[in-house]
Amino acid sequence: MNAESFASIAALVRARSGIVLTPDKEYMLDTRLAPILKQEGIASLDALALRLRDVRAEPLARAVTEALTTNESSFFRDGKPFDHLRRLLPKLMAMRPAGHRPRIWSAACSTGQEAYSVAMILTDLAIRQAEIIGTDLSREVVARAREGLFTQFEVQRGLPVQYLVKHFRQESGKWRVAQDLRNMVRFEERNLLGEHRALGRFDVIFCRNVLIYFDPPTKGKVLNALAAQLAPDGVLYLGGAETVLGLTDRLTAVPGERGVYAPAIQRAAAS
Ligand SMILES: C[S@@+](CC[C@H](N)C(=O)[O-])C[C@H]1O[C@@H](n2cnc3c(N)ncnc32)[C@H](O)[C@@H]1O
Known part of the structure; x- marks a missing residue:
């Protein structure tokens, strides 16, 4: 060529x-x-x-x-953000009015493992009334995420066996996410370069392992747009090789927590 x-x-x-x-x-x-x-x-x-x-x-x-998108993903990828979320949610909920439904956005969700991992944590915490939204640019991966059908290889990567037993059913040699978990998650096509105001405010945003593909001005623009959708005491999770440093002043690292960021003005619940 x-x-x-x-x-x-x-x-x-x-x-x-x-x-x-x-x-x-x-x-x-x-x-x-x-x-x-x-x-x-x-x-x-x-x-x-x-x-x-x-x-x-x-x-x-x-x-x-x-x-030309790279759709690599796995359940509970890198572990730590999900451990942090498990500790964070009870604290966040304690600061919200009774009956608050936590809103969690898995931006660039690929085939859905991240969003379903979040749903499994919410189930463990007995938080049934929640809104989890998974979005991705790629129509094909969004369709796969909605389907919730994973290969043996995919469920062997990062998914503890007790979660496999609890939340998946075997189907034609693959594993289907159980309906109650699928009901907790909504998937839609969305470009991170676009406008997200219509999505509303989130308590937690995951935007992991996608900024690495962008140039610094684009990273900054996307981070500012995500910050605008985050509750003042909300949390943003980035991938291990990603940072907000030098890209936006609207977000700041949560000390001692790799990959965890909070709006620059406040980080009470996150730390
Ligand atoms: C490597 S996967 C990361 C999946 C998941 N967040 C994780 O960490 O396991 C990156 C995803 O970003 C998506 N992506 C790339 N550019 C995007 C954009 N401009 N808007 C939304 N999604 C995008 C790709 O389609 C791909 O599914």
């Missing part, structure tokens, strides 16, 4: 998702876009780049962008 074609596909993906593709990622285009070339009968990546210049190629542009 020529450099101009690479640059134009990279620019399209960046504008649509924030994901930065540097020239060393050219191999990714070869492997990830091959099925699209085949399906659409397009001869080469250069021909694809040309096709994408047509404004009528919107579905193709979407498919290309989605193919």
